Amino acid sequence: MNAPVARELRRSLKTIHLWGIAVGLVISGEYFGWSYGWSHAGTLGFLVTSLVVAAMYTTFIFSFTELTTAIPHAGGPFAYARRAFGPAGGYLAGIATLVEFIFAPPAIALAIGAYLSVQFPALDARHAALGAYAIFMFLNLIGVTIAATFELIVTLLAIFELLVFIGVVAPGFSVANFVAHGWAGSDTFSSAAIGGMFAAVPFAIWFFLAIEGAAMAAEETENPRQTIPRAYIAGILTLVLLAVGVMVAAGGVGDWRQYSNINDPLPQAMKLVVGANSGWLHMLVWIGLFGLIASFHGIIMGYSRQIYALARAGYLPRRLAAVNRRFQTPHWAILAGGAIGIAAIFSDEAVTYDNNSLTANIVTMSVFGAIVMYIISMAALFRLRRSEPMLERPYHVPFYPFFPAIALGLALLALVAMIYYNAVLFGVFCAVVGLGYLYFLRTAGARAAAPRDEMLEAGAMAVAK
Numbered sequence: 001m002n003a004p005v006a007r008e009l010r011r012s013l014k015t016i017h018l019w020g021i022a023v024g025l026v027i028s029g030e031y032f033g034w035s036y037g038w039s040h041a042g043t044l045g046f047l048v049t050s051l052v053v054a055a056m057y058t059t060f061i062f063s064f065t066e067l068t069t070a071i072p073h074a075g076g077p078f079a080y081a082r083r084a085f086g087p088a089g090g091y092l093a094g095i096a097t098l099v100e101f102i103f104a105p106p107a108i109a110l111a112i113g114a115y116l117s118v119q120f121p122a123l124d125a126r127h128a129a130l131g132a133y134a135i136f137m138f139l140n141l142i143g144v145t146i147a148a149t150f151e152l153i154v155t156l157l158a159i160f161e162l163l164v165f166i167g168v169v170a171p172g173f174s175v176a177n178f179v180a181h182g183w184a185g186s187d188t189f190s191s192a193a194i195g196g197m198f199a200a201v202p203f204a205i206w207f208f209l210a211i212e213g214a215a216m217a218a219e220e221t222e223n224p225r226q227t228i229p230r231a232y233i234a235g236i237l238t239l240v241l242l243a244v245g246v247m248v249a250a251g252g253v254g255d256w257r258q259y260s261n262i263n264d265p266l267p268q269a270m271k272l273v274v275g276a277n278s279g280w281l282h283m284l285v286w287i288g289l290f291g292l293i294a295s296f297h298g299i300i301m302g303y304s305r306q307i308y309a310l311a312r313a314g315y316l317p318r319r320l321a322a323v324n325r326r327f328q329t330p331h332w333a334i335l336a337g338g339a340i341g342i343a344a345i346f347s348d349e350a351v352t353y354d355n356n357s358l359t360a361n362i363v364t365m366s367v368f369g370a371i372v373m374y375i376i377s378m379a380a381l382f383r384l385r386r387s388e389p390m391l392e393r394p395y396h397v398p399f400y401p402f403f404p405a406i407a408l409g410l411a412l413l414a415l416v417a418m419i420y421y422n423a424v425l426f427g428v429f430c431a432v433v434g435l436g437y438l439y440f441l442r443t444a445g446a447r448a449a450a451p452r453d454e455m456l457e458a459g460a461m462a463v464a465k
Contacts, residue, residue, distance in 0.1 A: 013148050013221045015230045020152030021298050022214035022235035027158045028295030029206045030239075030246045031266055031288055032111040033363050037203030038260035041196040043251040044182030044189075046204065049197045050247065053204040054240050056410035060374055061211065061236045062397050063381055063404040065229050068215040069395040070384075072224035075309030076215035077377045082313070084380035084387070087447060088440075093376045094310045095436045099369030099429065101303035102337050103362045104210060106344040108296045109133060114264045115289055119282070129345045136297045137338045140304060142327050151298050158291035161284060162242055165266055166249045168280050172273035178252035198417040202367040205414065207243040209370055210295070211235060212377075213302030225394035300334065307333035314447030315440065364422050368429040371415045378408040 013021075037046040073079035075090075077097050082090025109132045113125025139150060183189045184196030214231060221227045250256070250265055254272040259265040267285055274280045308330035311320035324331045344362060381404050384391060397403050419426045 013227070015227045017148040017152055018214050018221060018227050018231035019234050019238075020155045021148060021301070022211050022231050023159070023238050024151045024155035024294035025210040025213045025298040025302060026208055026235075026239055026295060027155060027162075027242070028108050028111065028292045029209060030162055030242050031158075031291045032114070032264060033107065033206040034203050034243075034247065035250070035260050035262065035265040036363070037200035037206075038251070038256055040184065040203070041193065041200035042182045042184045042186070043178050043247075043256055045184050045193045045197045046200050047244075047247065049200045050204040050207060050243065052410065053201065053208065053414070054243065056374075056407055056414065057208040057211070058236055058240065059403040060378070060407035060411070061232050063407050064212055064215070064377060065232045065395050066393055066397045067377065067381055067384075068228050068232070069225055070391055070393045072221065072228070073309065074305045075313070076212065076306065077373045077380075078306065078309060078313075078315075080380040080384070081376050084383040085376075089376065089380070090313070091315060091437065091440045092433070093373055093380075094306065094315055095433055096369045096372040096376070097306050098303065098310070099432060100210065100366050100373060101213060101299055101306055101369075102340050103344070103366040103369065105133075105296055105299050105303070105337075106341040107362045107366065108292055108299070109341065109345055111264070112289060112292045112296065114262075115267070115285055115292065119285055126345050130342060132293070132296060133338050133342055133345075136293070136300055137334050139297065140300050140334050141324065141329055141331055148301075151294060151301070154290040154294040154297070158288070158294050159238070159242065161288050161291065162246055164280075165270060165284055165288075166245050168284075169249050169253045169270055169273045172254070173249060173252040175252065177254060177256070178248065180255075181257065199421040201414050201417045202364045202422070205367045205370065206363055207247075208236075208239055209367060210299055210302065211239065212370075212373075213299065229395045300337065303337040304330050304333040307337060312450065314443065314450035318446065318450075361425060364418070364425050365429060368415075368418060368422075368426060371411055371418065374411040375408060375415065378404045378411065382408075 034046075034050075037049065040046075041049055067080045068076070071079050071083060075082070075094065078090050078094035081093035106129070109129035110125055112132050113123070113128035116128045117123050117125055179187075181187060183193035186193065211232075214235070215228070246266070250259075250269040253269050256269075258272075259268040262268065266288060267281060270278075270281050270284055307316060307320050308323075310316045311318055311333065320333050320336055321330065322332050323329065381397070382401070385400075
């Protein structure tokens, strides 16, 4: 019999660190990406879509926290689905999470380049994105405590800057500006607005995408039973308030259509209020970079732990589960995910679809991965409640079964809407999943030879020792 797998990641993260990771993973979504939803739904239509998506995420996070505290594993959703549905279920959750977390960083890196180009017009955004990958992969390589502390600092700065943005543009806010053309380009609600609202779903999800990635730091958290619920609940409340505040403030300062399809909507919105030479604008660009950096850095941490967990369990090449002896970080996992992201960055101008840039398209691909993962995670929660009623659950989702049912139902609705409006991209997503499944079928021996991990096995006590 294989010996239980040894814990190789260092437990050092506190509640404040995990809150910083949870919010930091997402906060770039307040700076860019969401404004593409305006081009489909208008300000009012997108506000409705965003509130529905916020309800999905709020109920999802309360439900997801039960899984995370019961099974505090670096694989996150992969571990929950593997335990609930066996190896194939684990594969599906794992590949969906990888798509989400590997496709998101290049979009954020390109947005970092777009923000820097406001200050340095001659700078190639792709070169800036490459530099961001080099810096933050290195930071993730040298230790989780250093990385998490940095994440907390830049997240706090990013939140501060969003509050500054709202305050600075407030004098220029007008309800008339916000509601003008607000229903998919029309001043009045119609059936066309409904279609636009559904088409805008992936960009509303971008407001909150990747918050669940904090679960992948569970093996590096000092006390998962207490730390995870506090961090997650505080995190989702923080993000909902910021998302609504930023979207409403930006949409009311001028003609929102001018910045509905760009990577730097906040500087452009502020420029309408304070002018192109204002010190406030330059401060937004420089400090605003911290929001993008927080998410970029945090998602590198997330994808590396997912790759590490999958490789440790035999779903990916074993070498990717190697942990650096000095820093106790999964160095090959960090580098592998970065290589894929850098390749995507340098394909930006060569790849377009449906008149959208590569940034918009990889946002959508990332969201496909996220939604599939949300669905299988909620299904795993229901399954484990039935199959393992004695599993120790330090935290129980409130209003069970209604909260996980709402999260599951809204996720299914979001997936259907996304497939309808992005059929080709969904085909690409399915192709990625299919190719991965062929590898999964050919590597059963590697999974059988992998060290035993009790948290992945039904009937075991999934409590951190």
